[in-house]
Amino acid sequence: MNKIGKFISFEGPEAVGKSSQIRSLGIYLKKLKIPYLLTREPGGTIVSEKIRKIILDNKNDISNNEELLLLMSSRLNHINNVIKPAMNKGKLVISDRFCDSTFVYQCYVNGYGISKGLKLHKDLLDNFLPNKTFLFLISPEEIIKRLKKRKKNNKYDKINLSFHKKIILGYKKISKSDNRFILINANKNFNYIQKILRSEIYKIIN
Ligand code: TMP
Numbered sequence: 516m517n518k519i520g521k522f523i524s525f526e527g528p529e530a531v532g533k534s535s536q537i538r539s540l541g542i543y544l545k546k547l548k549i550p551y552l553l554t555r556e557p558g559g560t561i562v563s564e565k566i567r568k569i570i571l572d573n574k575n576d577i578s579n580n581e582e583l584l585l586l587m588s589s590r591l592n593h594i595n596n597v598i599k600p601a602m603n604k605g606k607l608v609i610s611d612r613f614c615d616s617t618f619v620y621q622c623y624v625n626g627y628g629i630s631k632g633l634k635l636h637k638d639l640l641d642n643f644l645p646n647k648t649f650l651f652l653i654s655p656e657e658i659i660k661r662l663k664k665r666k667k668n669n670k671y672d673k674i675n676l677s678f679h680k681k682i683i684l685g686y687k688k689i690s691k692s693d694n695r696f697i698l699i700n701a702n703k704n705f706n707y708i709q710k711i712l713r714s715e716i717y718k719i720i721n
Contacts, residue, residue, distance in 0.1 A: 518605050519602055519603065519605065520550070520601060520602040520603075520604065520605045520606040520607050520608060521602070521607050521608070521646045521647075521719055521720055522598060522602060522607075522608045522610070522645045522646050523607070523608070523609050523610070523645055523646060523647050523648070523649070523716070523719065524609075524610045524611075524612065524613035524614075524615065524645040524647075524648045524649070525537055525609070525610070525611050525612065525648070525649050525651065526612060526613070526615045526616060526619075526648055526649070526650050526651070526686065527650055527651030527652060527653075527686065527699075527701065528651075528652075528653070528655075528658055528679055528682040528683055528686065529658055529661075529662060529671060529672050529679065529682075530653075530658050530661035530662050530665065530672070531651035531652070531653055531658070531701040532651065532701055532705070532708070533611060533649070533651050533701075534555075534611055535705070536651075536705070536708055536709060536712060537553055537609055537611055538553075539705075539709050540553075540609065540709070540712055540713070540716070541553050541609075543709075543713055544607065544716075549607060549720065550604070550605060550606045550607065551606055551607040551608070551609065552597070552601040552606050552607070552608045552609070553609050553611075554593070554597055554598070554608065554609070554610045554611070555610060555611035555612060556586075556589070556590065556593060556610055556611070556612045556613055556616065557570055557571070557585075557586060557589050557590075557612075558589070558593070559593040559597050559598075559610070560589075560592050560593050560596050560597055562589065562592045563589035563590075563592050563593050566585050566586075566588070566589040567589070569585065570582055570585055570586065570670070571669045571670050571671075572670070573669075573670050579621055579625040579626065579627060580627065582621055582625075583617065583621045583622075583627055583632075583635075586617050586621065587617070587635060587636075587639055587640065590613070590614065590617075590640060591639065591640055594640065594643050598610070598643075607716070607720055610645070613645055613648075614636055614640070614644065615648060615650075615686070615689060615690075617632060617636075618632050618633065618636075618685070618689050619682055619685035619686050619689060620671065620682065620685075623681070623684075623685035623688065623689070624678070624681045624682055624685055629685075629688070629689060644695065645695065646695075646719060647695060647696075647697060647715070647719050648690075648695050648696050648697070649696075649697050649699050649712065649715070650686055650690050650696045650697065650698050650699065651699045651701040652683060652686065652687075652698060652699070652700065652701060653700075653701040653702050654702070655676050655679040655680045655683060656676070657702065658679045659674055659676060659679065662674055697715055699711065699712070
């Protein structure tokens with residue numbers, strides 16, 4: 516039987532460059548013939564991609580608790596139908612965002628409460644967590660600079676310094692003294708960050 520694969524998530528505020536780093540990692544893993552699966556949240560399954568559209572559409576009038584429940588149900592669908600089956604086949608699963616986004620955006624910034632969010636995650640999702648999480652951090656001023664250059668923005672890509680400061684603070688709070696997190700300085704250049712990611716992933720899977 517295959518060895519159970521590992522699960523890694525990428526987290527951070529808006530415009531930190533995690534998605535392009537993940538794409539580049541995929542090319543590297545393919546070259547090394549390491550079995551892997553790249554996925555994302557909200558999303559990752561047909562149902563969860565539909566829920567993503569509902570959540571991120573500015574035109575939809577959804578309260579924070581409604582959004583939280585949509586995220587939890589889409590996450591459970593993602594875990595059961597994609598993440599766990601791939602891990603059971605021995606694959607390295609890499610998700611662009613996972614539960615920590617909920618703990619920060621809905622629970623800390625939007626006010627549901629981090630400890631209540633952690634409890635929901637325990638009760639409803641069996642406390643299923645990544646083996647490791649790369650947390651990308653940059654200054655809020657740099658986020659604004661990068662967002663202004665973007666053509667298409669979603670619900671949380673707002674040009675609002677205090678909002679992004681709060682997101683960063685939330686990530687710092689939830690990652691403090693938890694060795695699941697590997698902090699990445701997203702101000703560094705692309706190749707430098709990619710090199711760090713590759714060497715950390717090598718350690719995680721070996
Ligand atoms: P992204 O795929 O570009 O990172 O966009 C996803 C957006 O959804 C981002 O603004 C963060 C937000 N989000 C939450 O608010 N809560 C969550 O649990 C997740 C997974 C994402």
